Amino acid sequence: NNWLPAGNADGLWNPVVIWTLLLLAYCFAASVLPVWLLLQPRDLVNSQQLYVALALLVVGVLVASLTGQADLWGAAEPISSTIPADAPPILPFLFVTIACGACSGFHCLVSSGTSSKQVACERDAQAVGYGAMLLESALAIIVILACTAGVGMGALQKTTVSASVASAASTVDYQWVLGSDDQPLKGRQAGRTYYRSGEDGGWSKQNLQKNLAAFIEGGANFLTAIGVPLKLGVGIVAVLVASFAATTLDTATRLQRYVIQELGTSLHLPTQNKYVATSLAVGVGGAIAIFAGEKPGAGGLMLWPLFGATNQLLAGLAMMVATFYLWRRNKTIAFLAIPTLLMMMIPGWAMTYDLIYNWIPQRKILLSSFGIGILVLQGWMFVEAALVWRRAHGVLEPQLEPLPSPLSKSLVT
Numbered sequence: 210n211n212w213l214p215a216g217n218a219d220g221l222w223n224p225v226v227i228w229t230l231l232l233l234a235y236c237f238a239a240s241v242l243p244v245w246l247l248l249q250p251r252d253l254v255n256s257q258q259l260y261v262a263l264a265l266l267v268v269g270v271l272v273a274s275l276t277g278q279a280d281l282w283g284a285a286e287p288i289s290s291t292i293p294a295d296a297p298p299i300l301p302f303l304f305v306t307i308a309c310g311a312c313s314g315f316h317c318l319v320s321s322g323t324s325s326k327q328v329a330c331e332r333d334a335q336a337v338g339y340g341a342m343l344l345e346s347a348l349a350i351i352v353i354l355a356c357t358a359g360v361g362m363g364a365l366q367k368t369t370v371s372a373s374v375a376s377a378a379s380t381v382d383y384q385w386v387l388g389s390d391d392q393p394l395k396g397r398q399a400g401r402t403y404y405r406s407g408e409d410g411g412w413s414k415q416n417l418q419k420n421l422a423a424f425i426e427g428g429a430n431f432l433t434a435i436g437v438p439l440k441l442g443v444g445i446v447a448v449l450v451a452s453f454a455a456t457t458l459d460t461a462t463r464l465q466r467y468v469i470q471e472l473g474t475s476l477h478l479p480t481q482n483k484y485v486a487t488s489l490a491v492g493v494g495g496a497i498a499i500f501a502g503e504k505p506g507a508g509g510l511m512l513w514p515l516f517g518a519t520n521q522l523l524a525g526l527a528m529m530v531a532t533f534y535l536w537r538r539n540k541t542i543a544f545l546a547i548p549t550l551l552m553m554m555i556p557g558w559a560m561t562y563d564l565i566y567n568w569i570p571q572r573k574i575l576l577s578s579f580g581i582g583i584l585v586l587q588g589w590m591f592v593e594a595a596l597v598w599r600r601a602h603g604v605l606e607p608q609l610e611p612l613p614s615p616l617s618k619s620l621v622t
Contacts, residue, residue, distance in 0.1 A: 226506040229498050237462070239462065259452055269432045270351065281358045305556050305560075312552065318523065318527075363385050383443065470483065515560075521556035525587075564584075
């Protein structure tokens with residue numbers, strides 16, 4: 210019955226599936242249209258939303274901490290004494306949960322696939338790329354504070370309030386989680402209750418929705434310190450999260466189109482055409498999202514566990530390319546080669562652990578297949594790097610012809 214157009218939340222034509230199809234149509238258009246026509250204007254609008262929300266959160270953190278409303282130091286235990294029994298080991302999993310706030314492979318793809326096509330000159334790349342990572346790191350710190358000290362300002366719970374019995378309309382409201390003395394739970398007690406109590410306890414229950422909710426609700430608590438109503442604060446931080454998702458959708462589709470086109474060129478396949486390549490990218494992604502999950506539209510959540518390790522593996526591969534760039538020019542490489550090895554080994558270790566102890570025993574066939582495929586590709590790249598390591602030293606890669614300057618024909622050499 211789940212696959213019939215029944216109009217309910219679990220049917221094939223449920224709202225999640227409909228929105229998935231609409232977003233995929235948008236991604237198709239954004240991938241094939243010129244960058245200046247859709248991607249750049251959308252980025253400009255989203256950047257303003259992100260700046261405003263981040264600025265409000267920074268001010269909220271400062272006010273909440275200075276006024277004593279939030280305990281930035283004591284809201285969470287530095288070393289937890291209440292570790293869930295089913296939690297994975299901190300090594301290697303700590304290094305695949307930091308993700309974009311410290312070192313991001315996806316950012317490397319974006320910088321090479323879209324950012325490089327938009328900077329006015331090459332000298333701007335350092336300010337744009339390094340500045341973006343600094344801001345991303347600042348956001349990561351805000352997220353950690355929201356999920357600890359923000360939640361510690363008072364754990365929230367959602368309640369459904371009937372707006373009209375006749376029409377069965379309802380709205381989601383928020384209220385404090387109360388303790389035995391009918392006072393809101395705060396500090397470490399709020400955090401323990403929010404993350405590990407009742408039916409939501411245990412590591413396996415900390416899913417994507419709950420993690421996002423922790424940031425949204427903790428961030429909204431910070432905004433209340435500067436006079437923003439709680440429900441409005443929830444909306445502001447939720448828009449911040451949605452803005453990040455929006456900037457990822459069309460950019461990721463465009464990058465995937467580039468990859469498919471390059472593979473088509475190498476293998477002499479018809480996927481060199483941008484419309485064919487984009488259709489393949491959108492079609493496969495849509496099929497997985499709609500049909501591969503436990504219910505229609507839940508396929509993306511099934512593959513979500515791959516994100517952390519895959520993102521860090523991409524970072525390791527990007528660092529390997531940079532290491533070879535220096536190696537070919539007889540530059541010092543130790544400062545980059547050592548973290549490159551770590552960024553390739555530790556995420557691979559984490560994914561292997563998940564495969565052996567979680568995904569394969571639980572018969573998650575598609576998830577396991579993707580994980581094994583990613584590890585094989587990583588191993589392939591590592592072997593190729595080892596084979597060319599000696600003969601690449603001091604030998605420059607083939608140089609391309611210089612591009613004509615868009616500023617003045619007189620500058621073309």
